[in-house]
Amino acid sequence: MEFNEINERDAAELGAIVAPQRISCGESSCALHSKDQSSHRAYVPGAVIWPLSAEEVAKIVSYACDRLMPVTAWGMGSSLEGNPIPVCGGIVLDFSMMNRVLAIRHEDFQADLEPGVIYQDLNETLRHQGLFFPPDPGARATIGGMIGNNASGSRTVRYGATRDHIMRLKVVLADGEIIEIGNRASKSSSGYDLVHIFVGSEGTLGIVVEATVKLTPIPAEFSAAVASFPSAEEAASAVFGIRRAGLDPVALEFLSPECMELVSREQGISIASGPAVFAEFAGPSASYLAETVAYAEEICRENGSLKYEAGIGRDRRDKLFRARHSLGEMIIRSHPDRKIMTTDVAVPISMFPSMIAFADAESRKTSLPRYLFSHAGDGNIHLV
Structure with a gap:
């Protein structure tokens, strides 16, 4: 056309x-x-x-x-x-x-939002009511962009992607007609599931101008851990072991040695070298978390972990995960004279260890700078 x-x-x-x-x-x-x-x-x-x-x-x-x-x-x-x-x-x-939070119904765990609302700003507002919006693609993402791309992130392993948190949409169609789809009820089996057709359609079906999203209570306690491994495959096997054990992590991230070095250099974070797994857990009590983190350490040790740093406090945890979210930007800044090619692949979790091993081995055959990292808990892999 x-x-x-x-x-x-x-x-x-x-x-x-x-x-x-x-x-x-x-x-x-x-x-x-x-x-x-x-x-x-x-x-x-x-x-x-x-x-x-x-x-x-x-x-x-x-x-x-x-x-x-x-x-x-x-x-x-x-x-x-x-x-x-x-x-x-x-x-x-x-x-x-168009960046207004139109309504927060904390008793229903819902919010009505315009598409320009920034993810980080929304969660800062919700924090005062003990709630948050779980999808975690990056602090500066907007709600409209998240819906258009069905964005996911480090917390997807526990809470799901954006699609899992959208209840209602107001959409402008290609001819200018405004329609509303979905509703505020937690369950509805009447008619077609149009909401989930629009989520992830990247603006090809219509433009989202308002959304009702599900909110989640902030867990009472958090704890984080970092484990380093001799190889990418052993780190990936530990990820599978943690998922298989039913520990239900909030986040489970894999970083290659190159990523770890970049995080340490760019962010000034003292951190173990080698392939690593960042894990975050949440629960109702400190004792529950202590048992969970200890069990995760057993799994990591069984898969060859060289070092396991547990009980990471909130400040260091936040710094680590901010660095993880900023990896793409750090890579671009570190290579201003190069064109960056990003890949984004997802595999079933059972295939994650073999896929990480394959990606690691194949990418090392080139002399180009390469960075391998992953939202490991749900099998999402990035090779840059």
Whole structure:
């Protein structure tokens, strides 16, 4: 399909919908919305618009539909996979101004959110009510981006991906029609499960302008551990052992020696060298956690662990996991003269040890810098 470019008349008419100060066809604004944090090439849009409401989004999309102009939704542009790049040009809708927490119903463990709400900011607000939103793709991810990509992260092993926490969506369809799908009831078997069709559709079916999400009580106690191993395969086998034992970790992360060295150098964290597993556990009491962490140590030792650091306090735990979340950015900063290629693969947990061993062995055959890390608990592997 051939799309039409945005001309001065289009810009003026779109500006009348949202107010002239919330649309830009300027070179700098369009360049800033031409690519994300990935190494994929940039595609410059014809205009960037900052809507304030679902009604504005609907009018913009309807206008674009009538004139055959592509529309791309934009959260923070923090993706490492090229998701928000406007490959066909057209209009970019930047949702940074639609960033309100519309309601928190703590008694129902629910919140109504606009798509521009930032994950970290949401959880900071919820913390005061003893609640949190579990999917953990990265601190600066937006709710709209998380829904569009069905984002997951370190906590997916216990709490699931974004899809598992979405109850209701308000969506603008390609012709500008606004629909609401799903509801606030915890169980509904009536009709098609449209919510989960839209989650992960990356804007191809419609643009999310509001969401009702499930919240989770913050566990009473946390504990973390770091174990280092002689080889990637032994570390991966320990991950499988922890899952098989039913210890239900909050997070279970694998990092190659190259990642560990980078974290130590960039973040100033004193940490064991070699392939490592970061584990986080949560529960109702300190005694429960002590038993869980001790059992995890047994499993790690049985799989050849060289060092096991248990009982890591909250500050050090937070620093370690912030570093883990920032690995992609650290890799890019460390190699400013190179193009970064990121892979994102998931396998059944039973295949995780063999897949890690294969990826580690094959990637070492090249002279290129390489980094292997993983949301190990659910078999999600990244090779950069």
